Amino acid sequence: MERLTRNEANRKKLLQIVKDEGVTTELQSKFSIDHLYNERYFVSLLFYMGLLTIEKPMAGKVRLCIPNYSIKLYIGNIS
DSSP, X not given: OTTGGGSXXXXXXXXXXXXXXXXXXXXXXXXXXXXTTSHHHHHHHHXXXXXXXXXXXXXXXXXXXXOSHHHHHHHHHHO
């Protein structure tokens, strides 16, 4: 996780997710390691790692949120 947040764009996105208490996105089901610094893929990776969970489904997208206080502290310490 530390390696992923060395990228300034990923770090900013993570801070924004914490500030907004979630993010609305289209989950990516397939991606390669070359795409981990792309915002859409980074957010999907956070979901697949269990750091975000589905708050509510939307038309073609999902609203993801931080599942609990422990994860919020973990993410806060990374960013």
